[in-house]
Amino acid sequence: MGEIDLATNSFGQNFNVTMTQMVSAFSSLVNGGYYYEPHVVKQIQDEDGNVIETKDPVLLRKTVSSETSKMLRQYLKATMDYGTGTRAKVEGYDIGAKTGTAEKLPRGNGKYLLSYIGYAPQNNPEVVVYVVIDEPNTAVQDDSSLVLGLSQKIMSEAFPYLGITTIAQSGQNAQAQGQNFGNTEYTDYDENYEDTYGNADGSYVDENYTPDLDDWASSDVSE
Template identity: 50%
Template sequence: GWKIGCNNKNGHGTLTLAQSLMKSCNCALMEIAEKLGPDAFFKYENRFGFGSKTGIDIVGEASGIVIDRKNLNPTELATSSFGTTFNVTMIQMASAYASIINGGTYYEPHLVKEIRSADGATLEKREGSAIRQTVSKSTSDFIRNALYMTVESGTATPAKVSGYLIGGKTGTAQKRPREEKKYVVSFVGFAPVDDPQVMLYIVIDEVYDEELSGSSSPATKMSASIMSEILPYLGVYPDGDIEYKVDLSLLIGDGNDAEGDESNPDVLPEGLEGGVDEEN
């Protein structure tokens, strides 16, 4: 075997669950996966649509590649927890991510909202079809607010756009052979946090600048540039004085408070318990 560490080589002490997301702590993700166990982890992979086609209205969609349950040993479980050892398509990731921030409902994705004739008459309209529940609303609310803090003061601060509440998560995947130190970096962002209208998924295969090859900052900066233009276009305008709609003290904490579920790294929020709710 081999050691798997946090990207913060200096260490950062005990973290809350929200702080673990804000700092992209692989150690925390491995601990969560261990608590879930391979059966629950594999079921959640399926629940989020990984390993299956989304049903999007284009031909040639791939199913992606996930580790079979029988091969999900401790090492594979640990590395899968932070996104390695399996492959998903961008539409799979976007669909799964959307369900996390919309209250927990997974919808079948579509490229075309409606088809109109030359004179503007609607010929066909495609409504989103709700497929299943992925997480509880309380878990969705928690993750959405934690991802807001990831942009506000975590690994995704370059994604901030003045006057808007932006949420998101960075990603870094090392390519093989590892000794070449080449990476795929990504960022998934959404806005506004309190009522998401737009979600972006940006992936950069090998950043052009070698000094930034393992950094997600090019993706987060690209997101900020796009969001600053697309939100006003959609009629979502910046606020003068931002009124924070989340309890920041609940999410930030001090990293050492063991009082309450959100501050205890050994306790998961509702919807992320060690088993799977078979009703969903």
């Protein structure tokens, strides 16, 4: 593998996957790290509705630790609550997601592939939704709102139909209160707190006031 291939691997420009492979891999990142063999058949019934064969999930490998999976879910939820995925929010559901705006080769032609992949609920995910628009029919293609609107419509109809657990049913709080993103704890602002702190000349900021962004892409930092 060359230096350029190694560098571009980190943001997916050196290999191709099918949508099924993408969903399977993403599911393992949010389900605790368990990668299952993709399958489309749950069971086979005879003409009378009797189950004659059941297709049980086949666990192939562990991709990440449960701790890493939990941390990733927190970041993905933040994308929906405060970042690029907010337009795809569905009222009543706690969703985590990642958006994508991929430039197609050759570069400079203004051709893009837009994507959205999300899951619900935040804890114990039950469903993953993956939406891709290849070269949207618009003058400016690198506009993530195009895929967000479509994703929101799909989820708003699919979630109730599938019986996906709502925030009310799970007892979760829809607001991010005291969440722990990596090593950084975020808490609500107390408007009655009178003292205000700043950085005087020669002072320094202690570690862990903000997440470590050294290895993040600029697009991820903006989320």
